[in-house]
Amino acid sequence: MSPSYFGYNLPVIHVSRLRKVYETGVVALDGVDLDVREGEIFGVLGQSGAGKSTLLRCVNLLERPTSGTVTVAGQELTSLDLAALRRARQRIGMIHQHFALLSSRTVAGNVAFPLEVAGVPRRERATRVAELLDVVGLDGKASSYPAQLSGGQKQRVGIARALAAHPKVLLSDEATSALDPGTTQSILALLKRLNAELGLTILLITHEMHVIKAVCDSVAIMREGKVAEAGRVADLIATPGSLLTREIFPLPEPAPPGSVTVTFAGQAGEPVMSSLVRRFDVDVDILGGSLEDVGGVPSGRLRIRIDGGKRAEALDYLRERGLVREHGPEPVDARQPEPETGAETVAEEAR
Amino acid sequence: MSADDLLPALLQATGETAQMVFWSALLTLLLGLPLGVLLVATDRGGLVPAPAVKAVLGGVVNVGRSLPFIVLMVAILPFTRLVTGTTIGTVAAIVPLTLGAVPFYARLVETALRGVERAVVEAAQAMGASRVRVVARVLLPEALPGLVAGLTVTVVALIGYSAMAGAIGGGGLGDLAIRYGYQRFDTTVMIITVVLLVVVVQLVQSLGDLVARRLSHR
Ligand SMILES: Nc1ncnc2c1ncn2[C@@H]1O[C@H](COP(=O)(O)OP(=O)(O)O)[C@@H](O)[C@H]1O
Numbered sequence A: 001m002s003p004s005y006f007g008y009n010l011p012v013i014h015v016s017r018l019r020k021v022y023e024t025g026v027v028a029l030d031g032v033d034l035d036v037r038e039g040e041i042f043g044v045l046g047q048s049g050a051g052k053s054t055l056l057r058c059v060n061l062l063e064r065p066t067s068g069t070v071t072v073a074g075q076e077l078t079s080l081d082l083a084a085l086r087r088a089r090q091r092i093g094m095i096h097q098h099f100a101l102l103s104s105r106t107v108a109g110n111v112a113f114p115l116e117v118a119g120v121p122r123r124e125r126a127t128r129v130a131e132l133l134d135v136v137g138l139d140g141k142a143s144s145y146p147a148q149l150s151g152g153q154k155q156r157v158g159i160a161r162a163l164a165a166h167p168k169v170l171l172s173d174e175a176t177s178a179l180d181p182g183t184t185q186s187i188l189a190l191l192k193r194l195n196a197e198l199g200l201t202i203l204l205i206t207h208e209m210h211v212i213k214a215v216c217d218s219v220a221i222m223r224e225g226k227v228a229e230a231g232r233v234a235d236l237i238a239t240p241g242s243l244l245t246r247e248i249f250p251l252p253e254p255a256p257p258g259s260v261t262v263t264f265a266g267q268a269g270e271p272v273m274s275s276l277v278r279r280f281d282v283d284v285d286i287l288g289g290s291l292e293d294v295g296g297v298p299s300g301r302l303r304i305r306i307d308g309g310k311r312a313e314a315l316d317y318l319r320e321r322g323l324v325r326e327h328g329p330e331p332v333d334a335r336q337p338e339p340e341t342g343a344e345t346v347a348e349e350a351r
Numbered sequence B: 001m002s003a004d005d006l007l008p009a010l011l012q013a014t015g016e017t018a019q020m021v022f023w024s025a026l027l028t029l030l031l032g033l034p035l036g037v038l039l040v041a042t043d044r045g046g047l048v049p050a051p052a053v054k055a056v057l058g059g060v061v062n063v064g065r066s067l068p069f070i071v072l073m074v075a076i077l078p079f080t081r082l083v084t085g086t087t088i089g090t091v092a093a094i095v096p097l098t099l100g101a102v103p104f105y106a107r108l109v110e111t112a113l114r115g116v117e118r119a120v121v122e123a124a125q126a127m128g129a130s131r132v133r134v135v136a137r138v139l140l141p142e143a144l145p146g147l148v149a150g151l152t153v154t155v156v157a158l159i160g161y162s163a164m165a166g167a168i169g170g171g172g173l174g175d176l177a178i179r180y181g182y183q184r185f186d187t188t189v190m191i192i193t194v195v196l197l198v199v200v201v202q203l204v205q206s207l208g209d210l211v212a213r214r215l216s217h218r
């Protein structure tokens, strides 16, 4: 580990200008930059074929990038020889969509595998395996074979195995995509707990928004081999017109004339709508909206139309509360200039 | 053949067959297993990609597989003499038996290894396992039931081939059946050897199936 790593705010995973062109000519990664901070859960979201798996496999160099660099825990993996790379990989855990367990080994044997690779003596291995099975809630299953386990239990074995050699980071390739909703929740909860208790940094890829909502601190949205948007989930939700907001709280686009779209996170306490009606003598019409739990915070996006009375003042009132995020076009008969009231409440014209 | 001569003759022939099959099966395992591993490892995208090596090995295996055993046996007589100093007898028969069975078993090994999930191999590599470890601790153990099933099929084939080898002086049950049962019209000897061969093949197959099943945890 290079000394620079111990500085704060340096990313644990740093991916720079990564390109991957397969022999078939497919450009799977087209200049990807990614920074994963220590201790966070970073989600990469994208549709099938966006290049998510390729990106993840480039992080531990299962796939050689065509160009660009990958740095994990201060070590530039792309410049290592094979022996050094193997040592570095021992500190990078990985879990897989279809578990990738050894069917010929028991649960304990599977979890012991990375310890054997790391040269841990037999007795210590046994202790560590017991400890890990306890952590993932699988004690009592040590001598079962993977074929005798449910999907959720198999993924717990996968997680125990990935954690065995005390990795700094955990890579997850669609780890819950093969599981039913209930099991998915319990596996996500386990990942969240490991993140909190062990300070484990997790880079996960998924095509499911609910995974991002449930556990991710940061997100990158991938499209056609590029990162289309990246940042902290909380920040992106507070950013007018961000891709994330649109995807988490889908509303029909384009917004109808005269409509106002309000995004809020955890501010549902005050009776905003009734205040509007009382104070500004306007008619408020709800056109659509959606509410979601994002990282445990009730959040939502609401599209309303405000007509009559003191419409402009009503909009100012919403802005003052930091609620107006996006505007539809002004209604034709009531067009009047909108006063700019600072960066925080920048209104975006829907196009 | 008189009843007094029959038993010792049968015992001796059975012993010779067992000897031929045992040694050639052992050599086949020792040579065919690494060859099968190489066929898989040298794949493009394999552990040690080497398309040229793969093409050569594949070609050699195919030649070996396409020769009828009886032709192979005769064709390599000079080689057999070089190795064993003779071209007849039980020991000499082991050479063509092995050469015939190695390509056969190597293909079965290849098939069994290809049945191992790619993701499992990658998972091991992602944990920092070396290529040797991947072969020894992942590929071979994961494919073990298939490797045993393949070896069973190979042993059964070797029992059949060994009867042919008997015809050029290798001894064994096949030799006995031909010399007495066929050439001297001794129906009793013929029936007994046929029954013996069938029973032995059945036993080998059942044993192989049992072991393969025990080893499989899928
Ligand atoms: N081994 C490969 N060889 C050639 N093309 C590949 C390979 N793996 C992935 N691709 C292609 O690269 C693109 C990105 O794939 P992938 O990274 O698997 O996307 P995702 O995980 O987001 O579904 C796809 O067009 C896919 O077909």
Ligand SMILES: [Mg+2]
Binding pocket: A052, A053, A054, A174
């Ligand atoms: Mg994928």
